[in-house]
Amino acid sequence: MIIRSYITTLLILVILSVNITSLSAQEEESPGAFELRKFALGLNLEENIFEGYYYYYTYPPAQLTFSVNIKGKFRIEPQAGFGFVNYYDENDERGYKQRSISAGFGFYILKPKGSLCAIYGFNLGYLHSRRKGYDANESESSINGISFGPAVGLDYMISPHFTIGADFKILYRYHQEKYEVNSQMDIHEEMSYKYFDTLTGLRLRFYF
Numbered sequence: 561m562i563i564r565s566y567i568t569t570l571l572i573l574v575i576l577s578v579n580i581t582s583l584s585a586q587e588e589e590s591p592g593a594f595e596l597r598k599f600a601l602g603l604n605l606e607e608n609i610f611e612g613y614y615y616y617y618t619y620p621p622a623q624l625t626f627s628v629n630i631k632g633k634f635r636i637e638p639q640a641g642f643g644f645v646n647y648y649d650e651n652d653e654r655g656y657k658q659r660s661i662s663a664g665f666g667f668y669i670l671k672p673k674g675s676l677c678a679i680y681g682f683n684l685g686y687l688h689s690r691r692k693g694y695d696a697n698e699s700e701s702s703i704n705g706i707s708f709g710p711a712v713g714l715d716y717m718i719s720p721h722f723t724i725g726a727d728f729k730i731l732y733r734y735h736q737e738k739y740e741v742n743s744q745m746d747i748h749e750e751m752s753y754k755y756f757d758t759l760t761g762l763r764l765r766f767y768f
Contacts, residue, residue, distance in 0.1 A: 595632065595672075595720075596629045596632050596670070596672070596677070596767065597629070597720070597721070597767035597768060598628065598629050599626070599627065599628060599629075599767065599768055600625075600626070600627040600629070600723075600765045600766060600767040600768070601624075601625070601626060601627075601765070601766050601768075602624070602625040602626075602627060602637075602763065602764055602765040602766065603622060603623070603624060603625065603763075603764045604622065604623040604625060604639065604727075604761050604762070604763055604764075605621065605622055605761060605762045605764075606621055606622070606623065606729075606759045606760070606761040606762075607621065607759065607760055607761070620641035620642055620643030620660050620661075620662050621641075621643065622641055623639040623640065623641040623662070623664075624639060624640055624641065625637050625638070625639040625666075625765075626638055626639075627765060629670070632670060632672065633669065633670055634667075634668065634669060634670065635666070635667075635668040635669075635670055635679070635681070636665070636666070636667060637665065637666035637667075637668065638663075638664070638665050638666075639662075639663070639664050639665070639666065639685075640661075640662065640663045640664075641660075641661070641662045641663075642659075642660070642661055642662075643658075643659070643660040643661075643662075643689075644658070644659055644660075645657070645658040646658075648694060654693065654694055655693070655694040656691050656692060656693045656694060657691070657692050657694070658689060658690065658691040658692075659689070659690055660687065660688070660689040660690075661687070661688050661689075662685060662686065662687045662688075663685070663686050664683060664684055664685030664686060664707075665683075665684050665685075666681060666682070666683045666684075666711065667681050667682050667683075667684075668680065668681030668682075668711070669681055675716060675717045676714060676715065676716055676717075677714070677715045677717070677723075677725075678712075678713075678714055679711075679712065679713040679714065679715060679725075679727065680710070680711065680712045680713070681710070681711055682708070682709070682710060682711065683707075683708065683709060683710075683711045683729055683731065684706075684707070684708045685706065685707040685708070685731070686704075686705070686706055686707075687703065687704070687705040687706075687707070687735075688702070688703070688704055689702065689703040690702045690703075699739065699740040700739070700740050701737060701738065701739035701740065702737070702738050702739075703735050703736070703737045703738075704735070704736050705733055705734055705735035705736065705753075706733070706734055707731040707732065707733040707734075707757070708731065708732060709729060709730045709731035709732050709756075710729070710730055711727055711728070711729040711730075712727060712728055713725055713726060713727030713728070713761075713763060714726060714727075715763065715765070720767070721766060721767050721768065722764075722765070722766055722767070723763075723764075723765045723767070724762075724763065724764055724765075725762075725763040725765075726760070726761065726762055726763060727760070727761045727763055728758070728759070728760055728761075729757075729758065729759040729761070730756065730757075730758055731756065731757045731758075731759065732754075732755075732756055732757075733753070733754070733755055733756070733757050734752070734753070734754050735752065735753040735754075736750065736751075736752050737750065737751045737752070737753070738750050739751075
């Protein structure tokens with residue numbers, strides 16, 4: 561499973577942090593050894609811990625990011641993602657086609673030490689998703705939602721231009737869904753969802 565790879569990545573980063581910390585204790589370390597360039601392009605690969613719940617499929621699993629580091633202490637990070645699903649069950653002769661677009665911002669405090677950088681802050685996101693069913697009614701539904709909550713992470717600098725890391729988020733989500741009850745009679749209903757969501761993620765950044 562993807563989530564296992566994220567956990568493995570996080571464990572590797574923890575082991576690396578222990579080794580680097582022990583090495584830095586043997587030699588004097590100059591402050592600001594983890595020098596981040598001001599801008600970075602990146603990719604977040606995220607997995608929902610409660611995978612399998614019906615309303616979680618809407619979020620794109622990958623997010624493109626643009627990082628702006630301010631004096632090596634703060635980070636502003638807009639992000640965007642796109643998802644497409646085309647599902648069909650031959651046994652039940654039904655399925656759906658879905659498109660999702662997400663956008664958001666991250667606001668983080670940076671704590672560099674050696675080749676590592678701890679990251680903690682706040683994430684804000686927006687989602688729009690539309691789904692069309694392959695059933696007799698060809699029903700359609702759409703979702704608009706927002707999310708916000710804390711995030712923590714750890715980055716490891718492989719080179720002056722490249723970092724790899726992992727993060728963990730606890731998000732509060734609110735969705736407003738509109739769906740067709742009967743497409744021929746143009747009957748619609750609306751529902752809202754409020755829930756907490758936990759995400760693990762793999763972070764890749766290229767600095768320039």
